[in-house]
Amino acid sequence: MVQPNDRSGQGGGVGTAAGERTARRDTYTPQTLLEVAVRVFNERGYDGTSMEHLSRAAGISKSSIYHHVRGKEELLRRAVSHALDGLFGVLEEPAAREGRAVDRLAHVIRRTTEVLMERLPHVTLLLRVRGNTETERWALERRRKFDQRVAELLRQAVADGTLRPGADPRLATRLLFGMINSLVEWYRPHPEGPRVAPEIVEGVLTTALAGLGLPGGAPPAR
Template sequence: MTTAKRDTYTPETLLTVAVRVFNERGYDGTSMEHLSRAAGISKSSIYHHVAGKEELLRRAVSRAIDGLFRILDEPGAVRGRAVERVEYVTRRTVEVLMAELPYVTLLLRVRGNTKTERWALERRREFDQRVSALLKAAVADGDLRADVDIRLATRLLFGMVNSLVEWYRPHPEGAVTGPGGADGAWAVDDLPGTVVRLAFEGMRSAGR
């Protein structure tokens, strides 16, 4: 096993490796030995930085969660009509997913078997509830159709957004590769806008 030089090794590089391994093997299927081999360092070196693999999980999902909740405090999420705010939040959620793909992927795959996973699931529910409240407000404003069930709309919206982790991969030339491979690539800047258009054009009230 190749040992990494101690002076070039950082907690951030360990976290990057841990997230990759968690996503490949599943959190439950990952041992400290797996992490040690993937990072190219001894287990004692890992324990020098973290208490164990659950701390790595907490740091990883916190990075994704913090990125999502920061969106809710941005000007576009708190100013203007509710429909504009929820469209903004949706667009930015896609952008955060694209920027933090491995971390958001891990967040969406937690199962609730540990204290950290249960905390992450609760925070996800809180984020979903905040978005659902914006959808309800947009319906009350008359900007979204009143005949659309809000709970269903919320599930469908996040179902579409969250599914991106299963097929979205950054393309070296500045495009993203979709399910069709290189032939199905789009410009990166178009993906968030496309999601918003697909999600909301069918929900907007006539004339809005």
């Protein structure tokens, strides 16, 4: 994270401070700014965050932020796009597109959980959007499309008899992602360890498939 400018005045005057701000802007990157914005949005809420808040958190002037983006909504779109691209990328993986429906579903559950852990701050922000802006409404619509594709996998798995007959795919999808998405409230990776915890991923998968009616709750072969 970029640290705030040193305003102590020690070791230089106005010219030195101006030079430091220029150097900071020159070394700043859109990715660095995005990381700061995601953290502040998650801490304060998107509606409760101003450009002044972002400026203070980043340690650069508002004009320097505008050098990279048009405003805070562009930062929001970049952040939720990172989360959504990860989720939709799962659906394009070969194991999500080929084979029995239940095997594809198991892959999607496993990989969705991994993506949530890998992109935890961005997914956390995605799950908190409420549809108050154009970007938020766009994000909510993409989330619905993702849910619909998973619900279709559930329908196929029920139809071929590998999951409990009569299960409501839409309800099952909501319950499934309610469990997976709850990780943003309590999962915190160790700062010096891997972001993904395999034991949690497998626990989510086994619990999900047991609830959906796979005999014994055992996950399909990988």
